[in-house]
Amino acid sequence: EIVLTQSPGTLSLSPGERATLSCRASQSVSSRFLAWYQQKPGQAPRLLIYDASSRATGIPDRFSGSGSGTDFTLTISRLEPEDFAVYYCQQYGNSLLTFGGGTKVEIK
């Protein structure tokens, strides 16, 4: 099983600031098969990024993903009020899909 560790656990930032979220895998993720999801309170998760760096349909370009191997990053270039939420990474490079524990981005 590939264990995904997300850091930090909580990120306190102000609107307009840049957010950098990390997702580290316990072993290499095949072919950059990594996705990022956003979840707001009381809502279902929403796909943001797939294949490590491809934005899902309708996702603003302030969201970007990067990385390969064991280290991946989600960057939000300038935080909007609606971006304060919990973010999860997920790998799908093998038969056992796993999620990271999440990073909460909160308003400072």
Added chain:
Amino acid sequence: EVQVVQSGAEVKKPGESLKISCKTSGYSFISNWIGWVRQMPGKGLEWMGFIYPLDSDTRYNPSFQGQVTISADKSISTAYLQWSSLKASDSAIYYCARQWGIFTRGVPLVYMDVWGQGTTVTVSS
């Protein structure tokens, strides 16, 4: 438009059985894996398993194998998650999601691109 709509909240007693549903529309149901994710109160996301409706090929997270059953009815584009004997620890929100990606060497390498709204299951005596 692709839509995934789940059945409503359930309140059950320990030992009871339950089957929740996930009705899809707007795409070819038989041609995509569809899966389930658990979220326990205040916790993160856990992949439970998924099914390929065309041939009912089903894959489970070993942590959930034998605890739940995933099935699908092609005729009504609906997937199901069921329990034969609920426990209090099954209390959670369960999400259904269409899976998208590739199938290679017998392994679906898929992410979740369209999610249902979630079904809250409460198990309490």
